[in-house]
Amino acid sequence: MKIQKVGVVGCGLMGGGIAQTCAQSGYETVVREVNQQLLDKGMTRIHDAWDMMARKGKLTQDQVEQNRARLHGTLALEDFADCDLVIEAVIENMEEKLRLFPALDKTLKPEALILSNTSSLSITQMGAVTKRAEQICGLHFFNPAPVMKLVEIVRTISTSEQTIETVKEFALSLGKTPVIAKDTAGFIVNFLLIPYLLAAIRMLENGMASREDIDTAMKLGCGYPMGPLTLLDYVGLDTTLWAAEAIYEEYKDPLYAPPPLLRRMVASGMYGRKSGRGFYQY
Template identity: 50%
Template sequence: VCVTDKLEDLANCDLIIESVAEDLATKKELFAALDKVVKPSCILSTNTSTLPVIEMAKVTNRPDKVCGIHFFNPAVLMPLVEVVRPVTASDDTIALANDFVKACAKDAVQVVDRAGFIVNALLFPYLNNAIAMLEAGTASMEDIDVAMKGGCNFPMGPFALLDLVGLDTSMAILDALYAEFKSSNLEPRPMLKKLVGEGKLGRKTKQGFYNY
């Protein structure tokens, strides 16, 4: 394993997976820079959890060699990887992405390039609804978490999960889902926006829905 802070050191890589901030402009800037540095055969992939992969592909001269390879947090423990295919990706690119996932001893699922892919497109409406339920006073967040763990056999409740993911990341995912699907169920709830605005982002800041 080598650590570097120079893009030029990646020139001979066969596959690159970016995992910078979940911000489309930041990712596009990185893809454009990488495209100029790496060899023509290199596959450029993104670990985005919801952003459109095609937008990253379009800033390169190799759109056929761009795809999504989305690991779940924590990657060392979570067995699933979403292999995301934008319309520009070639069969060879997707095949090589799947070979890489298999070599990592992970389970790959195939999905087209739509906001949220499979997991987050199903998960985040549920998380947003949990916040709406708390806002409405239906139950406390502690009881909502206990109910979903005990009633659905989930490993953690929605509020503990939101804090683990990061409230800023969660809001960015909901924003991306809302931008594509325009469902009111996907618009970030006021309580989430308030916490993010206060800098309470979950476990990483020691405060979110819970205190840590």
């Protein structure tokens, strides 16, 4: 199936970034939010990003206008009816996703694919509440979605080979490098990354080193572009907590048990960059 029109559910940082990526890659794109305020905020963020790219000479004004013309905001799920592929990028909460997937299943045409941008939740479970489990898989983007080159394509035990091939071609058309992972908690990147991030939080919590020294040590000692605590602020402490809990739930490995400090920071609304405060102030 040729992908021509794409739907994105959610216009937050990730959903908006995915919608931006699809529209600027030439796809007719519909992005949906739950209320007008959130939709306006997300659309403004995308338009501002294109305007900045034009100022930097990365896009012409004509390209900006073409991108804007391809991107459509909506509050109605019904506007996805003629989409060939829909990417779900709502909050990392399984109950929310299990409400959304049957609604999408009823709304979309029979041949349409439904993809989840989840970073750690079971896509098998999401597919099971639809009548098209073979047309469902994960397509996990990394933040910021328009910039980061990697996507994880997540195959469930029900996903068809044709779906995987179609999604792989779609990912390549967005300028991404796809890797294939099985539908196990954390997929590839988070399965390896989360223990490292949680270990850095435990070091800070136990007074083993300062936040600056932990970050500096990993940047200069391992050649990483940013330290773990800076990265946590960038990814989002709430997102990291959800991912850690999902992996711990599946494996019961203490490496994935969220430290008390992480839980307290999230409970206090300290999510990192997006809230203005995490391990650092913004």
